[in-house]
Amino acid sequence: MTDITALSALADPTRRRVFERLAEGPASVAEITRGLTVSQPAVSQHLKVLREAGLVTGTAKGASTIYRIDPAGLGPLRAWIDRFWDAQLEAFRKAAEAEEKKP
Amino acid sequence: MTTIAPAPVVKSVTVPCPPDRAFRLFTEGMGTWWLPSHSVAKSGQDKVVVEPASGGAWYEIGKEGVRCEWGRVLVWEPPGRLVLDWQLSAAFAFDPNLHTEVEVTFTPVGTGTRVRLEHRKLENYGAAAGQVAQVFDSENGWSALLGAFAQAV
Numbered sequence: 001m002t003d004i005t006a007l008s009a010l011a012d013p014t015r016r017r018v019f020e021r022l023a024e025g026p027a028s029v030a031e032i033t034r035g036l037t038v039s040q041p042a043v044s045q046h047l048k049v050l051r052e053a054g055l056v057t058g059t060a061k062g063a064s065t066i067y068r069i070d071p072a073g074l075g076p077l078r079a080w081i082d083r084f085w086d087a088q089l090e091a092f093r094k095a096a097e098a099e100e101k102k103p
Numbered sequence: 104m105t106t107i108a109p110a111p112v113v114k115s116v117t118v119p120c121p122p123d124r125a126f127r128l129f130t131e132g133m134g135t136w137w138l139p140s141h142s143v144a145k146s147g148q149d150k151v152v153v154e155p156a157s158g159g160a161w162y163e164i165g166k167e168g169v170r171c172e173w174g175r176v177l178v179w180e181p182p183g184r185l186v187l188d189w190q191l192s193a194a195f196a197f198d199p200n201l202h203t204e205v206e207v208t209f210t211p212v213g214t215g216t217r218v219r220l221e222h223r224k225l226e227n228y229g230a231a232a233g234q235v236a237q238v239f240d241s242e243n244g245w246s247a248l249l250g251a252f253a254q255a256v
Contacts, residue, residue, distance in 0.1 A: 078112060078225055081112045081222055081225065082112045082114075084141070085112055085114045085220055085222060086114060087138060088136075088137065088138060088141070089114050089115075089116045089218070089220060090116070091136045091137070091138050092116065092118070092128070092129060092136045092218070093116045093117075093118055094136070095128060095132070095135055095136035096118035096119060096120055096124075096125060096128055097118070097119055099120065099124070099128060100119045100120050
């Protein structure tokens with residue numbers, strides 16, 4: 001499921017740094033690598049995982065690919081929490097109404 | 104360090120009782136309204152305890168008497184405000200390294216109360232993913248919960 005992949009993709013510290021670098025703005029693999037202590041192929045591998053997890057997207061620009069954050073990456077989890085509280089607060093409201101009706 | 108912070112989840116409902124009673128029902132009475140499909144205890148939920156003090160514990164007691172931690176009480180200000188440290192992972196398992204916040208405010212509206220709930224710091228789910236990743240795949244994990252949730256609503 002997308003939710004699982006998105007969360008586990010960010011568990012790796014290097015991958016999180018790649019993700020955080022992209023949070024500052026779109027960048028190519030070469031640009032991302034410059035700020036890190038890992039090799040370019042390693043960064044490419046991390047980007048592949050992040051892309052599969054739906055956290056980043058890549059668009060071709062000339063000979064290189066520009067990567068950017070997919071803001072919907074944590075979306076499925078957030079959507080789930082949203083529905084979760086909808087249901088809980090509805091249950092709370094019903095309980096409050098039931099209590100008010102008590103003599 | 105820059106992190107991507109998902110927008111907090113914000114919800115509100117209006118209930119027909121005054122803030123003090125709404126606050127009491129929300130906290131002391133949590134076990135009476137909490138959906139049983141969202142229980143950590145394997146034996147099913149017996150009660151939910153929100154200790155009435157800042158720094159207090161927040162836990163559930165299962166039908167077999169086992170205590171399961173949910174988090175902590177960060178701010179206890181009856182009848183207006185409550186902030187909980189929600190430490191349950193997306194798979195509904197307690198994770199001591201996970202900290203997200205649930206703030207609930209109770210505002211009088213006529214003879215009733217407007218209850219506003221904000222669940223924030225959701226980006227911390229990303230940082231704690233390593234510990235919970237394996238739970239997602241388990242039988243009682245995310246998928247099972249989603250199934251139960253769909254039936255409940």
